[in-house]
Amino acid sequence: MTRHEEQGGTGRAVGRRARALRIAGLTLAGALVLGAAAAGWAYWHLNNNITGVDINSALGDDRPARAVIAPPVTASAAASPLPTGSLNILVLGSDSRSGKANQALGGGDSSGARSDTAMVMHIDAGRTEATVVSIPRDTLVTRPSCPLPSGGSTAMAYQTMFNSAYSVGGPVCAVKTVESVTNVRMDHYIEIDFSGFARLVDALGGVDVTTEQDIDDDKSHLHLAAGDHHLDGTQALALARTRHGIGDGSDLGRIGLQQTLVKALLERIAATDLLTAPARLYQVADAVTASLTTDTGLDSLKELMNLGQSLKGLTADRVRTVTMPVVPAPFDPNRVVAKEPAASTLWASLR
Incomplete structure (x- = not known):
């Protein structure tokens, strides 16, 4: 060559x-x-x-004062831009009747929605401990006059069911009614509907719960023997809605199951390393945001991520679940009213 x-x-x-x-x-x-x-x-x-509702503008200044409690600033806290102050968040689960997915899961017709679940989540300063207070939807309250998006306002109502606030005035009236009942300022509002909850549980691969008694509820289509169960999204939603198959059939029994689910979800999220599984992370994020309504302080992915990151030290064992103290209404055994002074003492501890 x-x-x-x-x-x-x-x-x-x-x-x-x-x-x-x-x-x-x-x-x-x-x-x-x-x-x-x-x-x-x-x-x-x-x-x-994400759907945002400008609750602050709608309600104006006629509200309880904001909490100003914050932990001492340390060197590590000063280096972190994440917020660390206490928060009160109204969390609603709504039985929205819009969309085929919600209707298939029991949302009914398209005439409206109700707040099927109501919890006030109080996050302590430092954001490593929290108290979740459930408000029975059958609680009789004085519902204040609420502004309507179309103009005008709703009429004040006495001795009316708590969950009627959402029905007549949406998120704004739900927040105003909770603040009126508790005298606690709600810093944020989060609402998720039927299909969103079920999709979230499925995206996480289901949840593990332990039931203390047999559940046989034809209305929620849930039939479980007492013991340990791994539930998919549809089953978990049925558990959250069950009331007729447990205890005396009142809303108080259902609240106990909902609180069990809250703990189970927190434990499942903690056990699932979403950061190493981008596809699973996207599924979870899509499930949550697709059925989410928040106040305008949380209606962006960045704001939700900041909130989530600020709660990274909050584990399931540091979340206390309680129910607002109630007693049967004197004139209607199927309804309850706040038990005083226990209810007022509880709410005062969250301010």
């Missing part, structure tokens, strides 16, 4: 390597662009899933 032939062969080999490198580089660049585009689309999609 001549020197010219050797150089030609070497040149062709170098050329092939150069082309291969260019192709690999273009492929990598394309993958990075597509990855960035996919990430951008995912963020946009999740962000636009």
